[in-house]
Amino acid sequence: MLLAVLSGFILAILAPWLYKVGRGATGWILAFLPLGLFVYFVGFIEPVAHGEPVTFTYAWIPSLSINLSFYVDGLSLLFALIISGVGTLIVIYGGGYLAHDKNVARFFVYILMFMASMLGVVLSNNLMSLFVFWELTSVTSYLLIGYYHEKPESRFAALQAMLVTGGGGLAMMAGFVMLALVGGSWEISTLFEQGELIQNHAQYLPILLLVLLGAFTKSAQFPFHFWLPGAMAAPAPVSAYLHSATMVKAGVYLVARLSPILGHTETWLYIVTGFGTVTMFIAAYIAWQQTDLKRILAYSTVSALGILMMLLGLGEHVAVEAAMVFLVVHSMYKGSLFMIAGAVDHETGQRHITGLGGLIKSMPFSGVAAVLAAASMSGLPLFLGFIGKELIYESTLESHIYPLALTGIAVLTNVLTITAAGMVSIKPFFGQEIKTPKHAHEAPWSMRVGPLTLASLGVILGAVPFAAEEFGALLVGPAASGILNEALEVHLHILPSAINNIVMLSVVTVLGGIGVYAVRGLLGKVVAPLNAVSAVGPEKWYQWTLDGMMASAKWQTHILQSGYLRYYLIITILTTVGLAGSTLILQGALQNLSAITMPEAQIHEILIVVMILCAIVLVLRTSSRLTAVAGLGVVGYGIALLFVLFGAPDLAMTQFSIETLSVILLVLVLYRLPTFTNFSTRFERARDLVISLMGGALITVLVLIETALPINSRLTPYFAENSYTLAKGHNVVNVILVDFRGIDTMGEITVLGMAALGVYGLLKLRLAKKDKTPEPDVSKPEPISKPTETYTPMPVKE
Amino acid sequence: MQFSVILSTAIRYMLPLMLIFSVFILLRGHNEPGGGFIGGLVAAAAFALYSFTSNLDEVRRALRVEPRTLIGSGLLVAVSSASLSLFFGLPFMTGLWYDEPLPVIGKVGTPFIFDVGVYLVVIGVTLLIVFSLTEEE
Numbered sequence: 001m002l003l004a005v006l007s008g009f010i011l012a013i014l015a016p017w018l019y020k021v022g023r024g025a026t027g028w029i030l031a032f033l034p035l036g037l038f039v040y041f042v043g044f045i046e047p048v049a050h051g052e053p054v055t056f057t058y059a060w061i062p063s064l065s066i067n068l069s070f071y072v073d074g075l076s077l078l079f080a081l082i083i084s085g086v087g088t089l090i091v092i093y094g095g096g097y098l099a100h101d102k103n104v105a106r107f108f109v110y111i112l113m114f115m116a117s118m119l120g121v122v123l124s125n126n127l128m129s130l131f132v133f134w135e136l137t138s139v140t141s142y143l144l145i146g147y148y149h150e151k152p153e154s155r156f157a158a159l160q161a162m163l164v165t166g167g168g169g170l171a172m173m174a175g176f177v178m179l180a181l182v183g184g185s186w187e188i189s190t191l192f193e194q195g196e197l198i199q200n201h202a203q204y205l206p207i208l209l210l211v212l213l214g215a216f217t218k219s220a221q222f223p224f225h226f227w228l229p230g231a232m233a234a235p236a237p238v239s240a241y242l243h244s245a246t247m248v249k250a251g252v253y254l255v256a257r258l259s260p261i262l263g264h265t266e267t268w269l270y271i272v273t274g275f276g277t278v279t280m281f282i283a284a285y286i287a288w289q290q291t292d293l294k295r296i297l298a299y300s301t302v303s304a305l306g307i308l309m310m311l312l313g314l315g316e317h318v319a320v321e322a323a324m325v326f327l328v329v330h331s332m333y334k335g336s337l338f339m340i341a342g343a344v345d346h347e348t349g350q351r352h353i354t355g356l357g358g359l360i361k362s363m364p365f366s367g368v369a370a371v372l373a374a375a376s377m378s379g380l381p382l383f384l385g386f387i388g389k390e391l392i393y394e395s396t397l398e399s400h401i402y403p404l405a406l407t408g409i410a411v412l413t414n415v416l417t418i419t420a421a422g423m424v425s426i427k428p429f430f431g432q433e434i435k436t437p438k439h440a441h442e443a444p445w446s447m448r449v450g451p452l453t454l455a456s457l458g459v460i461l462g463a464v465p466f467a468a469e470e471f472g473a474l475l476v477g478p479a480a481s482g483i484l485n486e487a488l489e490v491h492l493h494i495l496p497s498a499i500n501n502i503v504m505l506s507v508v509t510v511l512g513g514i515g516v517y518a519v520r521g522l523l524g525k526v527v528a529p530l531n532a533v534s535a536v537g538p539e540k541w542y543q544w545t546l547d548g549m550m551a552s553a554k555w556q557t558h559i560l561q562s563g564y565l566r567y568y569l570i571i572t573i574l575t576t577v578g579l580a581g582s583t584l585i586l587q588g589a590l591q592n593l594s595a596i597t598m599p600e601a602q603i604h605e606i607l608i609v610v611m612i613l614c615a616i617v618l619v620l621r622t623s624s625r626l627t628a629v630a631g632l633g634v635v636g637y638g639i640a641l642l643f644v645l646f647g648a649p650d651l652a653m654t655q656f657s658i659e660t661l662s663v664i665l666l667v668l669v670l671y672r673l674p675t676f677t678n679f680s681t682r683f684e685r686a687r688d689l690v691i692s693l694m695g696g697a698l699i700t701v702l703v704l705i706e707t708a709l710p711i712n713s714r715l716t717p718y719f720a721e722n723s724y725t726l727a728k729g730h731n732v733v734n735v736i737l738v739d740f741r742g743i744d745t746m747g748e749i750t751v752l753g754m755a756a757l758g759v760y761g762l763l764k765l766r767l768a769k770k771d772k773t774p775e776p777d778v779s780k781p782e783p784i785s786k787p788t789e790t791y792t793p794m795p796v797k798e
Numbered sequence: 799m800q801f802s803v804i805l806s807t808a809i810r811y812m813l814p815l816m817l818i819f820s821v822f823i824l825l826r827g828h829n830e831p832g833g834g835f836i837g838g839l840v841a842a843a844a845f846a847l848y849s850f851t852s853n854l855d856e857v858r859r860a861l862r863v864e865p866r867t868l869i870g871s872g873l874l875v876a877v878s879s880a881s882l883s884l885f886f887g888l889p890f891m892t893g894l895w896y897d898e899p900l901p902v903i904g905k906v907g908t909p910f911i912f913d914v915g916v917y918l919v920v921i922g923v924t925l926l927i928v929f930s931l932t933e934e935e
Contacts, residue, residue, distance in 0.1 A: 653832065658839065668931045669931060728893070730828070737913075738833070757866070
């Protein structure tokens with residue numbers, strides 16, 4: 001199982017090399033991995049449908065009880081099948097769609113990484129590993145949306161999607177941590193038993209809100225829906241995979257997965273159903289007013305996600321069953337339609353339906369697939385979409401809250417969905433032929449397999465009684481059982497047994513849809529004034545928030561990071577003195593100061609201290625930089641001598657070498673500075689004196705208090721005892737550095753390396769600048785003997 | 799830049815001595831005062847002094863590798879030595895030791911190799927800064 005989840009990452013690393021060998025056929029070759037995974041997961045259907053869910057646990061960070069544990073029940077299996085199944089078709093399709101793109105190898109890397117992350121999300125049993133995979137899908141989706149990275153709108157859309165879903169993901173993590181603390185476990189399957197405890201806990205509401213924030217942002221629920229249409233800047237295979245079949249369903253999955261833990265409460269019912277209902281209607285309403293094929297599909301996807309949320313919020317048996325059927329229906333028709341939209345765009349150079357018509361002659365295969373998929377989307381009889389829609393109406397009619405209102409909104413939503421279905425299938429492929437920018441011709445086979453397979457599956461499952469029955473019993477039933485946490489038997493029938501209310505609703509829906517499709521041009525003009533509302537819509541909120549954050553970041557950076565070293569020092573010292581000093585005073589530590597007895601000082605120690613003090617006075621009073629450097633050197637060596645006297649030879653050695661090097665570096669720098677001019681005012685010098693005295697006083701007090709405290713450290717004897725036995729070294733200091741606390745050292749040398757690269761970059765930038773704009777006073781640093789008048793302080797940031 | 803003849807003559811003899819000394823400090827680090835950090839500083843100081851008296855190309859030739867490469871390879875050595883234990887199913891950075899002490903070097907183990915990484919990084923960092931500053935002349 002671990003291999004199944006991680007294999008996508010492994011193959012992603014190898015994909016660029018495979019591309020060098022496979023070239024145009026790479027998509028077909030790489031598709032064997034998702035296909036293999038699909039077959040692997042098919043093997044789970046039998047046991048999962050008949051028996052217990054399968055779990056796998058691999059230790060990851062056992063000390064924090066974070067494990068890579070996987071849980072295969074009906075719900076996660078259904079998602080895994082969709083991910084790997086659609087993934088197979090998408091990899092093939094992507095190979096064809098991007099065949100002439102020079103970065104196609106990169107596409108394969110990202111899409112395989114995404115697939116693996118997505119599998120991780122739906123199979124994880126551990127909250128923390130679920131979160132990690134969840135964020136990985138956000139990251140890979142960022143890379144995929146920004147695939148055409150030279151276009152500014154792609155970059156904008158990628159960042160928007162990343163910030164919205166990433167922000168929600170962080171909220172979700174907070175919710176997970178609270179959930180794990182309240183429920184006493186990180187394992188989802190264990191938490192199933194704690195549902196009642198958690199729902200009665202005082203922190204239930206915050207947990208629910210935080211987790212739902214994650215789910216709603218990911219699944220593009222209102223008011224976070226705007227990132228999804230923006231994400232259409234991605235190549236078509238990405239939209240077909242991430243933005244219809246898989247990633248946007250992660251939020252739906254999360255809500256479904258946590259239903260037994262957080263669900264079936266009033267709060268849950270109102271929030272999840274409420275947001276779902278609002279989303280499904282608003283998005284369907286926006287969808288039919290679009291002309292861009294992909295944007296129509298994007299908004300209708302948001303609408304479908306709203307329907308799924310609404311159903312999961314209701315949480316009744318039939319609603320959950322409807323959700324699972326509709327989930328599959330939607331993945332099939334939407335994935336198919338997105339791929340066709342990509343093919344149309346690819347082969348005609350036109351994506352706006354106003355410029356498309358009569359394509360069925362030149363693109364017969366795509367046209368057939370489009371009609372089949374659109375029929376399923378419209379919920380016509382003998383298509384799987386019909387079963388889905390019947391179940392949706394059944395659930396809204398049985399709802400505990402506002403059954404009539406919900407049903408009404410659902411009917412309206414479906415009417416508009418049918419309109420949208422017509423717009424993406426009938427309009428481009430039938431009617432009068434319209435000349436397109438490129439000469440229209442059928443897409444290559446790699447781009448036909450996907451849409452045809454998905455679209456015909458919708459017919460097979462919707463028209464063959466045996467197939468529908470098996471689909472219900474083996475996939476939908478176990479999946480619904482996973483959400484309800486109790487066994488549920490599902491029987492799907494391709495046609496209703498009697499003419500009842502639900503059938504009537506279906507008839508009304510289809511007639512309404514055809515009607516709206518026919519008059520959509522006129523209707524569009526009527527509702528156009530209403531659209532002014534979007535000027536203050538959620539996308540604007542996002543933009544305002546982002547702009548506000550940028551402005552405040554700029555403002556506080558301007559204040560705190562002026563670019564002058566002296567102000568950095570002042571801020572650092574004052575903050576330390578302020579915080580530590582106030583704590584000392586508040587804790588009353590200063591009263592005991594007089595009680596501290598000073599240890600006797602030896603004459604040679606006093607001599608060193610006097611020497612240091614003299615050197616400091618010299619540094620402050622001199623008007624020669626060289627003297628100042630030498631003076632600082634004396635201070636440093638003096639401190640090193642103190643280290644020697646107090647038994648810290650390692651520190652002393654380091655101090656000696658550092659001092660030597662600092663003097664060397666300072667001398668190097670000195671050569672390019674003009675002569676010494678004292679340009680600080682008397683007031684500034686007085687201020688600096690006060691600040692430095694405060695800093696010194698704080699450290700003195702701290703050291704005095706520290707020495708007065710009884711030494712009660714377990715570390716010192718531990719290191720002394722174990723240095724040789726465990727780490728085979730007599731020098732405790734070095735053993736601590738390279739062994740006991742080696743990770744600290746690792747971090748430090750990494751930081752050192754980065755700092756050096758920073759210095760290198762800054763100096764190189766200055767050099768490059770000088771080459772372009774020669775400034776006589778800076779570009780040729782004068783030797784120290786030849787004074788220049790001006791002295792410009794060198795800002796730290798450049 | 800003109801430096802005194804004394805320094806430029808002395809550094810010719812001091813450079814190899816200081817480098818040997820830096821390796822000595824690195825090696826003794828595990829049992830006596832010393833170690834990769836101090837050793838690296840000493841070696842870097844030697845090259846820094848050398849760069850005062852000769853032109854930079856000559857110093858670069860003497861160093862043979864770019865300081866940036868030193869930083870990178872030092873980090874690589876440190877990380878690899880720390881990761882070695884993973885292959886034996888032990889936690890990251892568990893010290894592994896070769897039981898027999900080698901002549902001159904003494905006992906060899908991953909912490910020692912880690913220290914070599916530190917040594918390389920410190921030389922690289924210092925010299926990258928020194929060279930960049932000198933180049934700006």
